[in-house]
Amino acid sequence: MQSEAGEGLHVAIIMDGNGRWAARRGWPRVAGHRAGVAAVRRVVERAPELGIARMTLYAFSSDNWRRPALEVRSIFSLIAAYLRIERERLKEVGARLEAIGRRDRLPRLLLREIEQCESATAGGRRLHLRVAVDYSSREAIARAAAELVGEGGMHSHEALERGLAAVLHAAGGDVDLLIRTGGEKRLSDFLLWESAYAELVFTDRMWPDFDETDLEAAVVEFRRRDRRFGGVPAANAETAAMAAELSGAALRTP
Ligand code: FPP
Numbered sequence: 001m002q003s004e005a006g007e008g009l010h011v012a013i014i015m016d017g018n019g020r021w022a023a024r025r026g027w028p029r030v031a032g033h034r035a036g037v038a039a040v041r042r043v044v045e046r047a048p049e050l051g052i053a054r055m056t057l058y059a060f061s062s063d064n065w066r067r068p069a070l071e072v073r074s075i076f077s078l079i080a081a082y083l084r085i086e087r088e089r090l091k092e093v094g095a096r097l098e099a100i101g102r103r104d105r106l107p108r109l110l111l112r113e114i115e116q117c118e119s120a121t122a123g124g125r126r127l128h129l130r131v132a133v134d135y136s137s138r139e140a141i142a143r144a145a146a147e148l149v150g151e152g153g154m155h156s157h158e159a160l161e162r163g164l165a166a167v168l169h170a171a172g173g174d175v176d177l178l179i180r181t182g183g184e185k186r187l188s189d190f191l192l193w194e195s196a197y198a199e200l201v202f203t204d205r206m207w208p209d210f211d212e213t214d215l216e217a218a219v220v221e222f223r224r225r226d227r228r229f230g231g232v233p234a235a236n237a238e239t240a241a242m243a244a245e246l247s248g249a250a251l252r253t254p
Helices: 018-023 029-050 061-064 070-094 108-120 137-150 157-171 212-224 234-252
Strands: 009-013 054-061 096-101 128-137 177-180 199-202
Touching: 009 029, 009 212, 029 054, 029 070, 029 128, 029 212, 054 061, 054 070, 061 070, 061 128, 061 212, 070 096, 070 108, 070 128, 128 137, 137 157, 157 212, 177 212, 199 212
Parallel strands: 009 054, 009 177, 054 128, 096 128, 177 199
Antiparallel strands: none
């Protein structure tokens, strides 16, 4: 299911480079994450003006549990503080906050901030802001599949694919543009199904330095791309149809 024209873009961001940004300044990694929160504020403010209707930010992957406990705690505290401090501003911006990922392993304080922010911003219509916390795309796909199997919905491989697409689409929909900062070029278990046809933009900019201009540049780059979803370029579509018609006619010729 591709996003429909006029619906607004779904932009997903892998916010990478906080640790290196801090290390280059001789600061602890958590200082990079703190500066990363400021970058989150900047992109959230700018997104609706760029035609972005949905934005999914990768704040903490299920693999990030492997980090030192102090860093994990700091990231959770920063997310909780962001949700508490920004709650009113998110309402003003017209953003609806939703956390995606597992909730059963999150600290109670963070869970409470998530729930309060979700209910306070439930009426937001300009931007659907999804924050991925304790998130793994493989886990999300497996969970959706298990749900379908449990419902007895898995009759064939096609039915499973349709069912999965429906479950995952309802959860957030396809990604149009996926941005990764920090110079690495990988997906790191983020929205794998939803990014099947996403345009990928990788930038060397470290996340704490990422700003409105960088977001705009990525959207401009996205608009320049020719999205074909496995088809042919729009300009060639007519030629392709004519060719198909001609080859059909040739086959019909006695
Ligand atoms: C990746 O950089 C970043 C993270 C794992 C944490 C991201 C968290 C924030 C930006 C703060 C809070 C988020 C929200 C939504 C308020 P890294 O630490 O892997 O950087 P490195 O590759 O340079 O080590």
